[in-house]
Amino acid sequence: MKKQQAAARRSHALGDLEITRSLRKLKRYQFLFEELVKRDFKKKYKRTVLGMGWSILAPLLHLLVLSMVFTRLLGRNQPHFTIYIFCGNLIFTFFSDATKGGMGTIMGNASIFTKVNVPKYLFLLSRNVQALINFGLILVVFFIFVAFDGLPFTWKFLCLVYPICGLILFNIGVGMVLSALFVFFRDTQYLYDVFTMLLMYMSAIFYPVTRFPENIQRLFLINPVYLFIRYFRLIVIDSAVPSFAYHMLMLADVAVVLAAGCFMYKKFNTRFLYYV
Amino acid sequence: MSVLEVHNVSIRYKTGDFKDIGIKEYVMRKLTHNYHVKEFWADKDVSFTLDRGEMLGIIGSNGAGKSTLLKAVSGIMEPTEGYVKCSGSIAALLELASGFDKELTVRENTYLRGAMLGYTRKFMDEAYEEIIRFAELEDFQDRPFKQLSSGMKSRLAFAIASMVQPDLLILDEVLSVGDGAFKAKSEAKMRQIIHGGAATILVSHSLRQILQLCTKVLWLDKGEQVALGDTTILCGLYQQYQRKTMKLDQAKKSWAWLNGHYDYLIVGAGFYGAAFAREMTDRGKKCLVVDSQLLPGGCAACERVQGVTVHKFGPHIFHTDRQDLWEYANRFAEFVPYDGGFGETWQGVPKGGYSAMVKNMLKGVPTVTGLDYQDLARAFPRIADKVVYTGPIDGFFEYRHGRLEYDSFRYEQEQLERDDYQGRAIVELKDDPGGCTRVIEYKHFLGESGPGTVIAREYPQAWSPKRPDCHPAGGERNEAVLQKYLAMAAERPDVIFGGRQGEYRDYTMAGAIDAARARAARE
Numbered sequence: 042m043k044k045q046q047a048a049a050r051r052s053h054a055l056g057d058l059e060i061t062r063s064l065r066k067l068k069r070y071q072f073l074f075e076e077l078v079k080r081d082f083k084k085k086y087k088r089t090v091l092g093m094g095w096s097i098l099a100p101l102l103h104l105l106v107l108s109m110v111f112t113r114l115l116g117r118n119q120p121h122f123t124i125y126i127f128c129g130n131l132i133f134t135f136f137s138d139a140t141k142g143g144m145g146t147i148m149g150n151a152s153i154f155t156k157v158n159v160p161k162y163l164f165l166l167s168r169n170v171q172a173l174i175n176f177g178l179i180l181v182v183f184f185i186f187v188a189f190d191g192l193p194f195t196w197k198f199l200c201l202v203y204p205i206c207g208l209i210l211f212n213i214g215v216g217m218v219l220s221a222l223f224v225f226f227r228d229t230q231y232l233y234d235v236f237t238m239l240l241m242y243m244s245a246i247f248y249p250v251t252r253f254p255e256n257i258q259r260l261f262l263i264n265p266v267y268l269f270i271r272y273f274r275l276i277v278i279d280s281a282v283p284s285f286a287y288h289m290l291m292l293a294d295v296a297v298v299l300a301a302g303c304f305m306y307k308k309f310n311t312r313f314l315y316y317v
Numbered sequence: 318m319s320v321l322e323v324h325n326v327s328i329r330y331k332t333g334d335f336k337d338i339g340i341k342e343y344v345m346r347k348l349t350h351n352y353h354v355k356e357f358w359a360d361k362d363v364s365f366t367l368d369r370g371e372m373l374g375i376i377g378s379n380g381a382g383k384s385t386l387l388k389a390v391s392g393i394m395e396p397t398e399g400y401v402k403c404s405g406s407i408a409a410l411l412e413l414a415s416g417f418d419k420e421l422t423v424r425e426n427t428y429l430r431g432a433m434l435g436y437t438r439k440f441m442d443e444a445y446e447e448i449i450r451f452a453e454l455e456d457f458q459d460r461p462f463k464q465l466s467s468g469m470k471s472r473l474a475f476a477i478a479s480m481v482q483p484d485l486l487i488l489d490e491v492l493s494v495g496d497g498a499f500k501a502k503s504e505a506k507m508r509q510i511i512h513g514g515a516a517t518i519l520v521s522h523s524l525r526q527i528l529q530l531c532t533k534v535l536w537l538d539k540g541e542q543v544a545l546g547d548t549t550i551l552c553g554l555y556q557q558y559q560r561k562t563m564k565l566d567q568a569k570k571s572w573a574w575l576n577g578h579y580d581y582l583i584v585g586a587g588f589y590g591a592a593f594a595r596e597m598t599d600r601g602k603k604c605l606v607v608d609s610q611l612l613p614g615g616c617a618a619c620e621r622v623q624g625v626t627v628h629k630f631g632p633h634i635f636h637t638d639r640q641d642l643w644e645y646a647n648r649f650a651e652f653v654p655y656d657g658g659f660g661e662t663w664q665g666v667p668k669g670g671y672s673a674m675v676k677n678m679l680k681g682v683p684t685v686t687g688l689d690y691q692d693l694a695r696a697f698p699r700i701a702d703k704v705v706y707t708g709p710i711d712g713f714f715e716y717r718h719g720r721l722e723y724d725s726f727r728y729e730q731e732q733l734e735r736d737d738y739q740g741r742a743i744v745e746l747k748d749d750p751g752g753c754t755r756v757i758e759y760k761h762f763l764g765e766s767g768p769g770t771v772i773a774r775e776y777p778q779a780w781s782p783k784r785p786d787c788h789p790a791g792g793e794r795n796e797a798v799l800q801k802y803l804a805m806a807a808e809r810p811d812v813i814f815g816g817r818q819g820e821y822r823d824y825t826m827a828g829a830i831d832a833a834r835a836r837a838a839r840e
Contacts, residue, residue: 069435072431072432072436072437072438072441073429073432073433073435075432075438076425076428076429076432077429077432079425080418080421080425080429083420083421083425084418084420084421087420152416153416153433154393155388155393156393156409156416157391157393157409157416157433157434158391158392158393158407158409159433226338226339226340226343227339228339228340228341229340232340311394311395312331314388314393314394315330315331315332
């Protein structure tokens, strides 16, 4: 063990060694990771008739309801309002699916990591892959909607890679924090449910922020999920690339959350055992 | 170089209020100083090394720290103190049958488990058929896992885990499930892995399994390392501890004694052995007494049945005409006189029984019970300079010239509700239709009172090697055989053969004491 630690320290000094080491580790756990992803996938869709289709249909139905309510009943007729809502819905669904699902990954795999020495983040990552696949499917539908709505596909759409990658990492970070907290406090789940609901209303999913005064509008930027949503809307609807500062703000959010998650996993790595 | 080195490993385990409480409760308890976390040492200062081809058995009752130790070895937990050094790959099978996903099929679970154990997909593709065949689950491959019996689950778990040739294999209660046929198969597989050069750790509640497979044993109790060493000896001690015939500190002491070096190893805690040990110890020599029985006293061993001191192998009366021997015996017990029978000057039965008397004789002499000499000689070949062997002499030489025969009796013991059966200790019967020669009512030897009584009927029986050997039968054939063994004994100056069985002589108890003292005086 001590030797290993010493070896770890040595390879720290030599950055390239570190990379080969993590690559080797990645390769070592690749098979397990694949099997975990498969497992999560099978388990999720095993009991539903529509299977995978359901995970696309659900957000679409949600979207349908929202756009009906707001355009028909409340008479909102802002241009591309359906796409506007879809952007918010798409991002928020991905976020809440990944984080809510990620919360239980340590607890749910207790029977594995108390018996086999495997990195615990694999469980979270596997769950996130599943959420990502869902997101990808809806994203395809989203683009179809965009085409139907007559919005132009420009080179700027390539910029969407940035918020997508950012959101993936952001979700992982939040998932790490949540899954660790959930081990210690089982009511994390209920608190988080309330929190996500609040967050949803604060993410301007089905209302335009322009209705608020400037300074209130700026307050929305505190919400990282809103940043991702707004990025999508700017590119898709307004065909505008956000400022450099905007990019940096998103990056900072991702970095902070990811750092917090890694810190918790590292700190409690050997302690989770006592709580399950 | 050893595959595994566990060095002074201590693991602090936490348990307490923190499980299943919410944030509100946590804050409340913190505020009211009512939040209790109990920390305890699940393992304390455990050290051992394991080489290739070795198999370590870990024994100990529940809560001994076995599983926690295995978790530290397999890297799931980190030792609080000390370190675990493992050179090579580890395959750990902890609480096998659990950890499968009951929603998945057998096939899916097999792959998932294989992946957890660090196999590659290529390897799993190749080994899959073999795993299913070994686990005998051909017809269940695509069934949901929850339909499997616990035996099937363990079989599968074992089959997957035993597919590789790890450097270190950790098995926690793995072989304890499954039917007899599978057990045999899995044990054969285990042997194959061990012979392939793996070091193995086995935790099992089956001492039989540990005795069969392990090359050494680690005994843990409440996290503390009680002993590490020879399988047979430690399993023997552990069994006595489990049966509550030996306390833990006695077991620890016994183990420490066995690891010492002595002038004399005395095999058999009968009168010869005890007297010899007493004499030599009083002369300042280091002696260790071992006996295969749990009770000292040899053929005269006594146990308490219903408040009555019962001689386990027939009635024994201490009798002698020699005052010095009588006085010697009285140093160790208070005798209740016995009239009749032998017509000698001093006759009596010791209060508390012969086992207690021998225990007194052995006061201050390290004594380990329930231990076979053969096992001891194998485990500790250089434990003593000289051996005093009071067991059967033919047995010592592995019956090479045939067995020496003994007169044999059968005692049918009976506990009766009434207070008195025959008013005296021994009643001789003549021409009993059942062939009974004597009826012994034990309470009358010592005038013990109390409700109920214990009697035994004595029947002479044909000699058989399996029965206790008390009275040498003698006769020409046996004398001739004895001479051959004595010739062999003469070539072993490091072994003193003594006592009824060691010399094949029908000593009285006083006679055995006399012979032992004389022999001790010549040393």
